[in-house]
Amino acid sequence: MYHQKHKMKKIYLLLLLGIFLIGVVSSATFCCEKTTSKAWCQNVNEESKCDDDYRSVSTFCASTSYCQIGTCVNQKEGTCSRSTQVVCENNKGFWSNKLMEELPQCKAGCCFIGSSTAFVTEVTCNSFPSKYKVDVGDVSFDAKINDELSCLEKANPDVEGACVYTEGFVKKCTRTTKSECQTNAKNSALSEVEFHEDYLCSAQSLGTGCGISEETKCEGDDVYFIDTCGNLANIYDSSQADDEDYWTRIQEPTCGNQEGNKNSASCGDCDYHSGSKCQEKKTGDSVDKGDYLCRSLDCKDYRGPYTGSSTGIATSTKYPLHEESWCATDSETGFERTKDEKIEIVGTGNNRNPVGNTQVRLICYDEEVTQEICSTERQEICAESTYENTNFKVSACKKNVWEDCVGIGTKEDCEDVEKRDCSWITSYGYSFSSEGFKDTNSKGICVPKYSPGFNLIEEEEGVVDGESCTVASTTCAVVMVKKGLDNHWKCKEEETPIKFWGITWKEGFENNCDCIGGEGENDGGEEWAKDLNNICTQLGDCGIKTNYVGKLGYSFDPIKITTIE
Amino acid sequence: MSEKRGMNSRGQVTIFIILAIIIVAIGVLIYSFYPQIKTSLTTQQQNPPSFIQSCLEEKIRNTVELISEQGGSIAPENYALYNDSNVEFLCYTTEYYRPCLIQQPMLKPHIESEIINEIKEDAVACFNSMRESYVKQGYSVDLTEGETLVELLPQRISTNFNYSLTLTKGENTQKYNSFVVLLDNNLYELTAIANSIIDWESTYGDAEVTTYMTYYHNLKVEKNVLSDGRKVYVLSDRNLGNKFQFAVRSQVWPAGYVSPKA
Numbered sequence: 001m002y003h004q005k006h007k008m009k010k011i012y013l014l015l016l017l018g019i020f021l022i023g024v025v026s027s028a029t030f031c032c033e034k035t036t037s038k039a040w041c042q043n044v045n046e047e048s049k050c051d052d053d054y055r056s057v058s059t060f061c062a063s064t065s066y067c068q069i070g071t072c073v074n075q076k077e078g079t080c081s082r083s084t085q086v087v088c089e090n091n092k093g094f095w096s097n098k099l100m101e102e103l104p105q106c107k108a109g110c111c112f113i114g115s116s117t118a119f120v121t122e123v124t125c126n127s128f129p130s131k132y133k134v135d136v137g138d139v140s141f142d143a144k145i146n147d148e149l150s151c152l153e154k155a156n157p158d159v160e161g162a163c164v165y166t167e168g169f170v171k172k173c174t175r176t177t178k179s180e181c182q183t184n185a186k187n188s189a190l191s192e193v194e195f196h197e198d199y200l201c202s203a204q205s206l207g208t209g210c211g212i213s214e215e216t217k218c219e220g221d222d223v224y225f226i227d228t229c230g231n232l233a234n235i236y237d238s239s240q241a242d243d244e245d246y247w248t249r250i251q252e253p254t255c256g257n258q259e260g261n262k263n264s265a266s267c268g269d270c271d272y273h274s275g276s277k278c279q280e281k282k283t284g285d286s287v288d289k290g291d292y293l294c295r296s297l298d299c300k301d302y303r304g305p306y307t308g309s310s311t312g313i314a315t316s317t318k319y320p321l322h323e324e325s326w327c328a329t330d331s332e333t334g335f336e337r338t339k340d341e342k343i344e345i346v347g348t349g350n351n352r353n354p355v356g357n358t359q360v361r362l363i364c365y366d367e368e369v370t371q372e373i374c375s376t377e378r379q380e381i382c383a384e385s386t387y388e389n390t391n392f393k394v395s396a397c398k399k400n401v402w403e404d405c406v407g408i409g410t411k412e413d414c415e416d417v418e419k420r421d422c423s424w425i426t427s428y429g430y431s432f433s434s435e436g437f438k439d440t441n442s443k444g445i446c447v448p449k450y451s452p453g454f455n456l457i458e459e460e461e462g463v464v465d466g467e468s469c470t471v472a473s474t475t476c477a478v479v480m481v482k483k484g485l486d487n488h489w490k491c492k493e494e495e496t497p498i499k500f501w502g503i504t505w506k507e508g509f510e511n512n513c514d515c516i517g518g519e520g521e522n523d524g525g526e527e528w529a530k531d532l533n534n535i536c537t538q539l540g541d542c543g544i545k546t547n548y549v550g551k552l553g554y555s556f557d558p559i560k561i562t563t564i565e
Numbered sequence: 566m567s568e569k570r571g572m573n574s575r576g577q578v579t580i581f582i583i584l585a586i587i588i589v590a591i592g593v594l595i596y597s598f599y600p601q602i603k604t605s606l607t608t609q610q611q612n613p614p615s616f617i618q619s620c621l622e623e624k625i626r627n628t629v630e631l632i633s634e635q636g637g638s639i640a641p642e643n644y645a646l647y648n649d650s651n652v653e654f655l656c657y658t659t660e661y662y663r664p665c666l667i668q669q670p671m672l673k674p675h676i677e678s679e680i681i682n683e684i685k686e687d688a689v690a691c692f693n694s695m696r697e698s699y700v701k702q703g704y705s706v707d708l709t710e711g712e713t714l715v716e717l718l719p720q721r722i723s724t725n726f727n728y729s730l731t732l733t734k735g736e737n738t739q740k741y742n743s744f745v746v747l748l749d750n751n752l753y754e755l756t757a758i759a760n761s762i763i764d765w766e767s768t769y770g771d772a773e774v775t776t777y778m779t780y781y782h783n784l785k786v787e788k789n790v791l792s793d794g795r796k797v798y799v800l801s802d803r804n805l806g807n808k809f810q811f812a813v814r815s816q817v818w819p820a821g822y823v824s825p826k827a
Binding site: 035037038039040041042043044069072074076077079081082083084087088091092093131132221272273277323325363365366368370372373374375376377379380396399452453454455540 | 643
């Protein structure tokens with residue numbers, strides 16, 4: 001009986017505890033169907049952030065029916081995306097709680113459109129005839145092909161050539177594909193339709209009115225000759241402008257170099273990935289024939305920060321290439337190259353990761369440099385690497401993994417680049433311990449390699465920012481004495497305490513003359529504070545630090561001296 | 566007397582010469598300005614489809630431009646302020662560390678319906694104005710209002726007004742069952758790219774812009790990072806100059822050290 005009562009008591013207690021815990025959890029998180037800032041399905045910590053006209057429950061959104069994530073299907077277009085039920089259905093989509101891969105209507109296959117292919121869903125494939133103005137009969141779908149690469153490989157470009165026909169007693173010619181020419185043959189207005197595979201309309205043997213010309217035009221990325229009828233001929237090569245053979249059959253270009261023929265006056269064989277594309281000539285450009293050339297897409301007019309130049313600034317000879325990306329910073333801190341050819345943003349002492357500094361990724365595309373700011377407050381850093389042979393740079397903004405640095409106790413763990421972005425530095429004997437930042441005769445200390453910045457303007461709820469600098473605040477107790485006629489306080493290790501620095505004096509405190517320059521000395525703790533400031537500045541926007549415009553900060557009271565008689 | 570007669574005949578000849586010069590000058594002027602004169606005379610005789618195209622094209626173009634600047638909405642609700650524009654968040658989370666939730670999974674149909682709503686009144690005004698114009702020209706006009714459909718298509722935006730119009734003048738009757746206004750614009754392609762970026766953002770918390778530029782040679786993709794981890798993507802066509810921009814807040818890390826309470 002006693003045991004039964006005891007058991008029941010336990011169950012009630014557990015139930016009470018459970019109810020209490022549910023209360024604690026639910027009071028912390030609410031799922032708003034729509035927030036007051038009009039965002040759908042958000043977890044918030046106060047119910048007042050939820051729009052009164054919509055549902056809100058004291059739980060995480062993933063636990064609700066309406067804000068659960070599933071798949072939203074656009075049945076008209078045949079496209080699928082991850083979405084919550086309420087958002088999908090409000091927009092007249094079909095929602096399913098299944099994953100995209102599990103829904104047959106989201107399964108992509110190979111869509112054949114004439115001679116080309118696309119890896120899309122069947123519904124999307126069926127919408128192509130009306131969108132691209134092609135015959136329904138020219139579009140088909142194969143669901144068995146279930147990877148994009150295999151689908152693209154199935155593309156079978158139709159053979160091209162000269163389609164010769166008679167229209168209104170006049171013999172005409174168009175460069176086209178075989179199938180298009182066959183379609184032309186069905187046109188009652190045209191007669192004597194013939195397809196000449198691999199031939200150009202300017203071929204003498206075809207006897208059409210289309211002849212050789214010096215005109216060129218852009219087709220894709222390349223420069224092409226056009227005949228007197230406006231048909232595409234072969235790729236522009238000024239040395240073959242009058243060569244009858246070059247105007248007779250479709251040929252691969254043989255002119256120029258393998259680097260895209262940037263700004264070449266004679267060759268129109270451009271290559272986008274090598275940094276050139278067909279564009280109209282501008283004043284100052286030189287072209288042997290026609291008005292188009294393979295324009296260089298390199299950013300040769302750019303004169304901003306560029307790690308590929310020894311000066312750090314792009315010049316007329318060292319400028320970023322098309323598709324190149326590199327790192328920079330908006331502060332006045334320079335760059336320094338490390339042995340492994342990676343760029344590290346460094347400074348010395350106070351200059352390291354200055355306050356307000358943000359890392360930036362610069363990208364050169366189509367003669368234009370654009371910038372991508374890595375997350376502010378150095379939550380992201382820019383990483384850059386260089387191709388050995390070409391010196392070509394590629395970069396990316398990556399997460400600055402600094403959060404667990406201060407908890408790491410060994411150099412090996414600290415500098416494990418696979419796991420974190422931390423540095424092992426001299427700690428002057430100090431380390432982080434359960435009792436605070438103390439002199440423990442430590443040989444080193446682990447700190448963030450790229451010190452995180454704080455948002456001091458808009459301090460977020462729960463984000464401590466500036467306060468966290470106190471993690472590296474410390475106290476050093478020093479016993480000072482005055483001797484004989486000397487009126488100055490000096491450190492004396494074996495003396496009983498007369499005056500010391502620190503907030504409270506306890507039995508067992510050692511006298512730390514090192515903090516003021518050694519026994520018999522008194523520099524006011526300046527050197528000690530300077531040493532510890534180097535640790536401080538690495539932890540974040542702490543200590544006396546330079547800001548992003550190069551201005552050195554200061555502290556009204558970096559060292560507090562408390563005297564206890 | 567004969568001297569007087571001689572004087573008169575000389576005067577007449579001079580007047581004839583002056584008249585001849587004036588007539589020739591008028592002829593030259595008419596010949597020179599004929600196309601313009603012809604155009605101004607024929608404006609009133611513009612056919613109904615051209616009337617609607619010229620009346621609504623500008624409005625549709627401006628609407629598309631505004632919608633493209635504001636992330637696909639005429640009046641964005643949850644937005645980031647960027648370059649004086651309110652740019653709608655198409656993927657958003659208020660939380661830290663988590664990828665965003667897609668806020669507009671049906672972007673294309675949403676844009677199409679936004680365009681329809683915005684041009685609705687102007688369309689009615691244009692059709693009324695066309696009716697009045699033909700009534701003034703002596704036509705008997707029978708106009709029946711119908712549905713308006715907007716479709717983003719490859720390289721173009723098609724706006725179809727399913728209005729039926731019958732013009733009658735004497736024994737001559739003309740019938741029109743729909744009016745189409747076409748706009749050269751590649752919003753179809755830009756929204757497809759936007760959907761792909763949103764997909765990456767909602768799955769991985771970020772998207773790589775160079776991937777798109779490497780594949781589509783006329784496309785420019787910019788990722789502009791604002792405060793508090795908000796991003797505005799600007800997609801533009803280097804040749805046509807069309808632009809589409811939208812905002813995202815995804816996978817944000819808080820500044821500084823987070824207290825265990827958070």
